[in-house]
Amino acid sequence: MSENGDSVIYVVKTTANQEKSVAIMLTQIARKDRLDIRSILAPDELKGYVLIEAPNVSTVEQAIQTVPHARSLVKGESSLDEIMHFLTPKPTVTGITEGAIIEITSGPFKGEKARVKRVDEGHEEITVELFDAVVPIPITIRGDTVRVLKKEEQA
Numbered sequence: 001m002s003e004n005g006d007s008v009i010y011v012v013k014t015t016a017n018q019e020k021s022v023a024i025m026l027t028q029i030a031r032k033d034r035l036d037i038r039s040i041l042a043p044d045e046l047k048g049y050v051l052i053e054a055p056n057v058s059t060v061e062q063a064i065q066t067v068p069h070a071r072s073l074v075k076g077e078s079s080l081d082e083i084m085h086f087l088t089p090k091p092t093v094t095g096i097t098e099g100a101i102i103e104i105t106s107g108p109f110k111g112e113k114a115r116v117k118r119v120d121e122g123h124e125e126i127t128v129e130l131f132d133a134v135v136p137i138p139i140t141i142r143g144d145t146v147r148v149l150k151k152e153e154q155a
Helices: 019-032 057-064 080-087
Strands: 008-014 037-043 049-054 072-074 101-104 111-121 123-130 140-143 146-150
Touching: 008 019, 008 057, 008 080, 019 037, 019 049, 019 057, 019 072, 057 072, 057 123, 080 111, 101 123, 111 140
Parallel strands: none
Antiparallel strands: 008 049, 008 072, 037 049, 101 111, 101 146, 111 123, 123 140
């Protein structure tokens, strides 16, 4: 619940892969019709659903009436506590382990393959050694600039 205690999260079922377009159309309708919709969320991890924060169910029902791909309103209500994990960003280095073989996807070393030597979750960086380097020099790069090719492999 929000600080003022009168906001509830409602779940709208959508056509698969239409979550973002439904969210955009709901935003436009809420603005045009001056509906009391406080937030709309279409998390990537939640396929086929859009979350809407509003004071009552009738506001949401009114908003989704004319939206293509908005299938139905899921019965019941949700709370902010139940959806909090969608609002917390995931570290970009999740799933990258020491010893993994990666390919660098951007920057000056784009296309190079390397072995992960260290993972720094706090800074979302990894330290790698390039395979094709004449002298193995560790370089530190952002976790979102790599693609894992093989999980842990012993050197």
